Amino acid sequence: MSTHGTEAPRPIRIALLGCGTVGGEVVRLLTEQAGELAARVGAPLELAGIAVRRPDKHPELPPQLLTPDPAKLIESDADVVVELIGGIEPVRDWLLAALHKGKSVVTANKALLAECSGELSEAADSSGADLYFEAAVAGAIPLLRPLRESLAGDRITRVMGIVNGTTNYILSAMDSTGAGYAETLDEASRLGYAEADPTADVDGYDAASKAAILASLAFHSRVTVADVHREGIAGVSSSDILAAQKIGRVVKLLAICERVTAEEGAESVSARVHPVMIPRAHQLAGVGGAFNAVYVEADAAGELMFYGQGAGGAPTASAVLGDLVTVARNRVLAGRGPRESAHAALPIRPMGQTPTRYHISLDVADRAGVLAQVAQVFAVHDVSIAAVRQRDRLSTASLVIVTHSAPDSALQSTVDEISRLDVVREVVSVMRVEGEDS
Amino acid sequence: MSTHGTEAPRPIRIALLGCGTVGGEVVRLLTEQAGELAARVGAPLELAGIAVRRPDKHPELPPQLLTPDPAKLIESDADVVVELIGGIEPVRDWLLAALHKGKSVVTANKALLAECSGELSEAADSSGADLYFEAAVAGAIPLLRPLRESLAGDRITRVMGIVNGTTNYILSAMDSTGAGYAETLDEASRLGYAEADPTADVDGYDAASKAAILASLAFHSRVTVADVHREGIAGVSSSDILAAQKIGRVVKLLAICERVTAEEGAESVSARVHPVMIPRAHQLAGVGGAFNAVYVEADAAGELMFYGQGAGGAPTASAVLGDLVTVARNRVLAGRGPRESAHAALPIRPMGQTPTRYHISLDVADRAGVLAQVAQVFAVHDVSIAAVRQRDRLSTASLVIVTHSAPDSALQSTVDEISRLDVVREVVSVMRVEGEDS
Known part of the structure; x- marks a missing residue:
């Protein structure tokens, strides 16, 4: 299908599930940059509907687009579903239904992907739809597309990074003030750097989901969150911070995904999240506050680093929009993005x-x-x-x-x-x- | 076209133009990782031929694949042409012919792209072929795909980076030894960090080509090397280095591409390469030796940085292979990558x-x-x-x-x-x- 014909191209219709901080930014960018985005896609992007729990709470959104029922939008004529609700059920069923119907899906839902990306990918493959999720890991940092595509001809051996801003903020603060964990967490909550219930962050669940996604892409294998060894930062004491300082190091919560080769040559994947002492001269050591950074090592490419904002409405919306432009372009050109690449199917190496x-x-x-x-x-x-x-x-x-x-x-x-x-x-x-x- | 059928998929045939350091690495990776690459692409990658000036000088390559005549390979049944010869003529004609015939092109040729990317893109569009060139800027660092795709929904305001390893090596050495330019260049040549004729590097031509490519992608406009203001490092004296040190700064040769908004709101593009003093605390300041790093600023994404090896056989081959896997996958799936996006057509702002x-x-x-x-x-x-x-x-x-x-x-x-x-x-x-x- 060419867009160079004389007739105006059909708009690409978008169903947005969830409209909180990120969704609000997505709507804003879709509106403010409508002309630019249409030029980049080759067709206008048009909102088909927005599912929010309480439509009456969203006076800023066009009322005719609002519905409290996401399933209705899955049944609609939308070409693309953008999912920003989060959590596993009932989102999983909605997205599977959308993909089976041939609708492309853009999601920032790391928990869902870390648990069911295989199932979602198979649904996408069954209908030829696209499944993109750049925003699920490291916010605005373009990381998944490089892993999926730019490094597709290389052999990645290691992905190691700071992928949770809350814990990085807390550990950075402990390092500079010498204060203990509990006290620093309180302060972070007060300043808005930690959620009211910080469990997902401080116990490493968030980082573990991201590690599963990164390991799957890097090693062409299906790695779920259950395969990731996980330790949070609640056990990090000021003695640990001090001990690190004494040997010229700093404590960071890292997600580490490695290709491990046994003596007899058999390969396996290790994926883990835990506090680590790294040298102060290491590039990841200088990543402070709520920033994210990820190191990638590959046989031919050598060492690469990606750095940027890992969370927040606008940065996450940037990643969502990038995916949206890609899947919309694919619609216009009748093409498809890369499918799941899990052919290597490497076994998981236990932490021990x-x-x-x-x-x-x-x-x-x-x-x-x-x-x-x-x-x-x-x-x-x-x-x-x-x-x-x-x-x-x-x-x-x-x-x-x-x-x-x-x-x-x-x-x-x-x-x-x-x-x-x-x-x-x-x-x-x-x-x-x-x-x-x- | 599905690869899930029962019949074996047709191989994707590759014509390789040029087989120096990078080409040799490409051949090695294609051979050593044949199984992996076939699984990622959905079809085997097969060398259709290799054009080298002197076939008798390449005993390491299969003789039946060698030809001294690139034009013969353009006429062949190859699906993809990988161009690693460099320079403008006669490569331009060969690649235009290949694209018009519907062959996809992967190239690392920055000089050619900085001069004729519009013409090449039009040829690709005319036949629906792909044109990929990740290796042309910053070697192994996945940078162009993020700009072209991940940030396609964002508004990039600035791309600023160290994109030439030779000049970065020389300036880093001048900063640490206090030696003058001429002396340091001699030493760099002796150690193999500078070419016998270093003009393209030290006079900023190489960086200017890369700036043109970056500005074109970032600002959806056609920017050629002639639009880039260019100053090299030959004028950098030890007095400059010392003056920078005295104000807590370091001298780097930067490629700077900016979206400039005039008071009345009209936008234009500024692209320039020249020596700059940046604060020692700036992340680009710490990029030493032959490494490359590029900062990107976008409205929604905020600040991003990409870091890695900007040159060398294996790193460059990694970028070429990534593109090759992408265009081969597109062949298998009958899809297409993003086309040239030059719709914004912003004017160039003169340096003055x-x-x-x-x-x-x-x-x-x-x-x-x-x-x-x-x-x-x-x-x-x-x-x-x-x-x-x-x-x-x-x-x-x-x-x-x-x-x-x-x-x-x-x-x-x-x-x-x-x-x-x-x-x-x-x-x-x-x-x-x-x-x-x-």
């Missing part, structure tokens, strides 16, 4: 078998032979020590150890056994480390 | 009318009233001074001025007139500045 490195800071008895005893525990568990620092008698944390890479379960067992040694008065801080130079 | 800010470091006579005289010249040219620092009598450069934004021609005239003042013994350094905090 994932190679990690630990930092361990101990308060130990002030007598000879302590290091020998501690080192013996590492040796028994086949964990190799990279660096040891012993402090003088006046210091409280008197033994700091950073290990080489070992299976996470061996490191956990080592820490357990060390904590039970008579000579160890207190385990001051235990945290995984990433990045060289420690 | 582009708002810039200057840093000026002067060695002035040691007597009262000098600042008044100098300030008077600024006032006459309607240039507003942002900051002045006067040094004591022992210092050589005794007056340092940073201006507010003003038309570049007014700043040039101001500098010209100041240099002729009796009280000015020497203009120690004049350079444009970007970024806040000076």
Whole structure:
């Protein structure tokens, strides 16, 4: 279908499900930039309807477009469904129905994608519809399209990033003020950087959903949120922050997705979210406040970094609009975007078998032979020590150890056994480390 | 056309024009990752032929694929032409012929695109072929696809970046050693960071081509290299580097593409390449050696940064392969990527009318009233001074001025007139500045 004919092109009709902060921005941009967007798409973009829970609460929106019933819009003649409601049910059923009907879907729903992207992709494939979700990970940062398309000819080995702004804000604040976790969380809530119920952020659920989406795309495999090892930041103490500072590092909550190659050559995927000490010179260390940044390593491309705003109405709307222009263009040109690429189907590597490195800071008895005893525990568990620092008698944390890479379960067992040694008065801080130079 | 049928999909046949460092990597990746790539595309990728000047010099390549005649491959049954020869003629004619025949084109040829992308795009449109060129700007960094697609629903206001590794290496070295330009260039050549003939890099031609491509995509307008104001780094002295250090800045060669809005609301595009002093805290300041990084500012997305390797065989091949997978997928799905988007057709703003800010470091006579005289010249040219620092009598450069934004021609005239003042013994350094905090 060409748009260069003499007849005016048919508008692309859009059903918008949900109209909160992001949806409001999407409507604003669709309206304000209507001419520009029509030129870029090759046809006007037209709102077919907007589903909101309480139409009477939206005097700013055209009343004839409003409906409290999303299912009605799925049944309508809309070409594209933009979903900004969130959560799994009943959204899952609506989007499956839309895709089966051949409507393309643009969604920012990370929880849904991290649980059912396979099912959604199959529905899209069955009818030839598009499924795009750039806004689901790292807000405005163009990250998924590069992973899905720009790096499609390369072999990605690692995706590691700061993908949750709330936890990054809290950890940055703890690092600069020295305050504890609970106090800093309170302050963040007061300032609006944390939700009233911050569980999804601080316990790492949000980041884990994003890790599942990133790992699926990077490794051409289906990875769901259940496959992601998850630890939040509630256990990060000011002792941890201080211990990190003492070795020139900073604590960040990272989503880490890796292609792990076993000795016999078999590949698997490790996806995890947990606090990590990274060197202060690392580019991710400088990412402060509510910003997001993601590192990607690929065989041919080498190291790449993507940086930008990870949340907020306008930035998220930018990502939604980008997807909307793409799927609308595909309609006009009778084309299709890339389908799900899950052909590699790599197995998930359990956290216990994932190679990690630990930092361990101990308060130990002030007598000879302590290091020998501690080192013996590492040796028994086949964990190799990279660096040891012993402090003088006046210091409280008197033994700091950073290990080489070992299976996470061996490191956990080592820490357990060390904590039970008579000579160890207190385990001051235990945290995984990433990045060289420690 | 579905790939889910029972019959084996027809291979996508590729003609490779040029097989140097990048081409060799492309062949290697096509061979080593054949299975993976076929799964991602939905059909095998098959080399139809490789054009090299001297087939006998390539014992590493399958002899039956080699030809010294690119035109023969354009006439062949290849579906896709990958062009890695470079230069304008005769490559332009070959690619136009390929596109008119409906063959999709993947190219890394920045000079060609910066001069004839309109003509190439029209040829692609005439037959429905794809034209992709991610590798032409910033090597492996996925930058053009985000600009063309992810940000297609946003309004980009600025693209600013380090897009030439050779000049970045030289300026980084001058900053850390204090050595002069000529000496540092010699050292860079010796170490292989600069070509035997470094003109294209050090005089800014390479960066100007990239600026033209970036400005075209960002502002949906046709910008050619002739529209780009270009200054290289040959004029950067150790006095400039030192002057930058004294005000907490660093000198970088930047490509700057801006949407400029005049008072009456009319928009135009400014595209320029020249040395700039940026604050040391700026994220681009930390980009050292041969790395590339590009900042993008958009209305809704806010600030974004993309970072990675801007050159080299494998990184460039990664970008080529990504494009190749995309255009091959489009063949399999009978779809098409986005077409040229030049509908905005914004006019080019001449450099003289582009708002810039200057840093000026002067060695002035040691007597009262000098600042008044100098300030008077600024006032006459309607240039507003942002900051002045006067040094004591022992210092050589005794007056340092940073201006507010003003038309570049007014700043040039101001500098010209100041240099002729009796009280000015020497203009120690004049350079444009970007970024806040000076």
